[in-house]
Amino acid sequence: MKRILFFVVIAIVAISCNFTTKEKSYKAENPIEEKIKKVMDENNVPGLSIGIIRNGKIDILQGFGTKSRKDTTKVNESSIFQIASQSKMFTGIIINNLIQEGKLNLEEPITSYFPSDINENAKKRLHKIKLKFLLNHTSGISSDACFVYSERIDGDAWTKGYSKEQLIKDINNIKLEFEPSSQFQYSNSGYAIVGFICETVSNLSYGQLLEKYVTLPYKLNNTSVKLSDSQILKLVTPYRKDNRTVETKPSNMGMATPASAIYSNATDLTKILSEQIKAYRLYDSLNEQGPLILTKQTSKMDEKLQYGFGLIKMTGGSDIKYSHGGDADGFACEYFFSPQKNNGVVILTSSGGRWLGKLADGILENLK
Numbered sequence: 001m002k003r004i005l006f007f008v009v010i011a012i013v014a015i016s017c018n019f020t021t022k023e024k025s026y027k028a029e030n031p032i033e034e035k036i037k038k039v040m041d042e043n044n045v046p047g048l049s050i051g052i053i054r055n056g057k058i059d060i061l062q063g064f065g066t067k068s069r070k071d072t073t074k075v076n077e078s079s080i081f082q083i084a085s086q087s088k089m090f091t092g093i094i095i096n097n098l099i100q101e102g103k104l105n106l107e108e109p110i111t112s113y114f115p116s117d118i119n120e121n122a123k124k125r126l127h128k129i130k131l132k133f134l135l136n137h138t139s140g141i142s143s144d145a146c147f148v149y150s151e152r153i154d155g156d157a158w159t160k161g162y163s164k165e166q167l168i169k170d171i172n173n174i175k176l177e178f179e180p181s182s183q184f185q186y187s188n189s190g191y192a193i194v195g196f197i198c199e200t201v202s203n204l205s206y207g208q209l210l211e212k213y214v215t216l217p218y219k220l221n222n223t224s225v226k227l228s229d230s231q232i233l234k235l236v237t238p239y240r241k242d243n244r245t246v247e248t249k250p251s252n253m254g255m256a257t258p259a260s261a262i263y264s265n266a267t268d269l270t271k272i273l274s275e276q277i278k279a280y281r282l283y284d285s286l287n288e289q290g291p292l293i294l295t296k297q298t299s300k301m302d303e304k305l306q307y308g309f310g311l312i313k314m315t316g317g318s319d320i321k322y323s324h325g326g327d328a329d330g331f332a333c334e335y336f337f338s339p340q341k342n343n344g345v346v347i348l349t350s351s352g353g354r355w356l357g358k359l360a361d362g363i364l365e366n367l368k
Helices: 001-027 031-043 084-100 120-126 131-135 164-173 188-202 207-215 254-260 266-286 356-367
Strands: 047-054 057-065 080-082 263-265 303-308 313-314 323-330 330-337 343-348
Touching: 001 343, 031 047, 031 057, 031 356, 047 266, 057 266, 084 131, 084 188, 084 207, 084 254, 084 323, 084 330, 120 164, 120 188, 131 188, 164 254, 188 207, 188 254, 207 254, 263 266, 266 330, 313 356, 323 356, 330 356, 343 356
Parallel strands: none
Antiparallel strands: 047 057, 047 343, 080 263, 303 313, 313 323, 323 330, 330 343
């Protein structure tokens, strides 16, 4: 009996030690959280929210820092940010749905979709631009062709709005910078015009289109063009990226929202990321099409990067990755995934800078 008791005691001690070792190992092996805190501290960033897909499953949804420098409410996975140019990905999803419904054709000149408000001179100047050229940034339309971009100061919030009448006036005065499809040039204004075309052919506002084709199908409860009273309470405060002690504001981009100003959070972006990884894995294995596949047609950015419809295809590493992001007015977002590895990363912050893309890509590369 004493011998049996001795072995039981030894077993209990061994199990206890094993649990202790695992617990210590887990705490020591949490490099993602440590890296995020380190980078936030180095860059003086008030708040950050992250979502990680590992092996096809949501592995992390977490917030860091506070809602503002004055409000010590903790940032979490439900905290809301503006996502700047990440909005273009949602516009690409809307486009794919309208194509499936036969309301749009990528090979059609964009002038085919213009209402009578666009004058004949503008239609003559722009008739060589196909819809796909707007989407992959080869249209020849400069990024600041719309005054909302030419007048806006980088880092400052734009609070003046941008009406349909103002956009139409800008389209009527656009002059091309190069022959359509001859080169790549990123254009925010091009995506503002894409949103205008979507509204024209559907008779729906962009907000209604976003709801119909994105937020309802994928259950994104806090992704929108305008926040409700309850959502405003979740909105973090942005800070200038050139001086992160200076508070700024969310932007009111009006008709330029399809390019630059959707609101979302880590929970919603991780949901759509998960669905997009699944869609790309099916596309790669079975060539199964769907509205989340945004790189069936691309333009060449450089030797390693191709631009689709609001999504960048990256071919420089051991596997093909996809990404986009946004950085403006204090808010910033990065969105990376690898269908081959079945992993993805979304990061939202209340102050931007190049550090964020490096952080997101570095996390993705080190996911096992």
